[in-house]
Amino acid sequence: MAKKELLKVDGLKQYFPIKGGMMGRTVNHVKAVDDISFTIYEGETVSIVGESGCGKSTTGRAILRLEEPTEGTVTFNGHELTSLSKREMRKLRKDLQIIFQDPYASINPRQTVADVLDEAMTIQKVLPAKERRKRIIELLETVGLNEYQADRYPHEFSGGQRQRIGIARALSVNPKLIICDEAVSALDVSIQAQVLNLLQELQKDFKLTYLFISHDLGVVRHISDRVIVMYLGKIVEIGDKYSIFENPKHPYTKALLSAIPVPDPTREKKHIVLTGDVPSPIDPPTGCRFHTRCPFAQEKCKVDVPELSTHASMINGHEAACHFVEEIENGTLQAEGFEEAVF
Numbered sequence: 001m002a003k004k005e006l007l008k009v010d011g012l013k014q015y016f017p018i019k020g021g022m023m024g025r026t027v028n029h030v031k032a033v034d035d036i037s038f039t040i041y042e043g044e045t046v047s048i049v050g051e052s053g054c055g056k057s058t059t060g061r062a063i064l065r066l067e068e069p070t071e072g073t074v075t076f077n078g079h080e081l082t083s084l085s086k087r088e089m090r091k092l093r094k095d096l097q098i099i100f101q102d103p104y105a106s107i108n109p110r111q112t113v114a115d116v117l118d119e120a121m122t123i124q125k126v127l128p129a130k131e132r133r134k135r136i137i138e139l140l141e142t143v144g145l146n147e148y149q150a151d152r153y154p155h156e157f158s159g160g161q162r163q164r165i166g167i168a169r170a171l172s173v174n175p176k177l178i179i180c181d182e183a184v185s186a187l188d189v190s191i192q193a194q195v196l197n198l199l200q201e202l203q204k205d206f207k208l209t210y211l212f213i214s215h216d217l218g219v220v221r222h223i224s225d226r227v228i229v230m231y232l233g234k235i236v237e238i239g240d241k242y243s244i245f246e247n248p249k250h251p252y253t254k255a256l257l258s259a260i261p262v263p264d265p266t267r268e269k270k271h272i273v274l275t276g277d278v279p280s281p282i283d284p285p286t287g288c289r290f291h292t293r294c295p296f297a298q299e300k301c302k303v304d305v306p307e308l309s310t311h312a313s314m315i316n317g318h319e320a321a322c323h324f325v326e327e328i329e330n331g332t333l334q335a336e337g338f339e340e341a342v343f
């Protein structure tokens with residue numbers, strides 16, 4: 001069956017102005033997201049990974065127009081979100097929900113759980129008032145809570161339970177796409193696994209599509225169908241989970257992955273250590289943004305911006321933005337102090 005495109009991000013840029021001087025004029029910009037394009041198909045889970053500050057959250061916020069994108073388009077289910085009025089966008093927000101790392105921060109502590117869910121449904125006119133209580137109980141049960149907890153306050157719940165409330169709130173308006181921004185990052189590993197499993201069950205039951213934002217490669221490996229790797233506001237590699245984890249092509253992806261434990265201890269693992277700090281997104285390096293930290297960098301990398309492209313050893317839409325994918329692959333380009341890790 002043909003895959004249905006649900007979200008298409010095209011040439012998205014999100015620059016934040018930096019004000020300075022006596023007049024408070026814009027003196028520069030933080031190029032948090034700098035010309036990225038990708039598509040998400042109905043029913044899949046796409047993750048964005050990368051080090052802190054690479055633009056993951058900004059991408060999620062720009063899609064929802066919680067920030068107004070500087071450039072580019074976001075098309076959701078046939079609607080170009082970037083050209084909708086605020087009112088039209090408010091209506092569509094029902095289809096696009098977000099779950100944050102700390103649901104407590106976005107829940108009014110003086111509201112009971114029932115109030116929180118009722119409010120979400122009222123704003124989006126989901127059900128008549130008299131039917132909402134029944135729906136609230138149903139929602140709580142769906143996320144593994146129970147009706148006796150409906151009239152409790154957020155502080156009476158554990159972190160994992162609060163995240164379940166956040167999920168119930170998102171579900172209450174029957175969304176199509178949920179952006180999970182570091183949704184399990186603050187939870188203990190065992191609770192993380194429970195919440196991830198819940199998200200997977202809900203995906204099946206309610207035909208949900210997820211954009212999963214996480215710096216945790218273990219979580220990404222567990223949950224994703226496809227993975228987008230970002231570095232300093234750009235996509236450096238994109239592909240299905242197996243391509244990214246078993247056959248990474250971009251030196252940055254290889255380095256990120258070499259920092260996580262290998263599940264099979266009989267497989268040898270050599271580390272590619274990411275040296276130096278991430279450069280500033282205010283004045284990112286020319287050419288390939290990763291060249292200042294890349295053990296394979298050549299003169300060309302300092303000048304030419306690499307485009308995402310595919311090569312003979314890459315399958316299923318796997319693309320990397322590196323000038324030397326083939327040379328690194330066949331060993332004609334070697335780097336001092338760099339040994340290919342066994343993934």
Ligand SMILES: Nc1ncnc2c1ncn2[C@@H]1O[C@H](COP(=O)(O)OP(=O)(O)OP(=O)(O)O)[C@@H](O)[C@H]1O
Pocket residue numbers: 016030031032050051052053054055056057058059215281
């Ligand atoms: N409102 C803002 N104004 C100015 N700069 C911002 C703003 N929001 C984000 N940034 C900057 O944009 C860059 C990308 O931030 P973003 O939060 O998207 O990164 P991230 O990959 O999600 O990292 P983290 O996991 O640490 O949140 C960072 O340099 C950040 O400081």
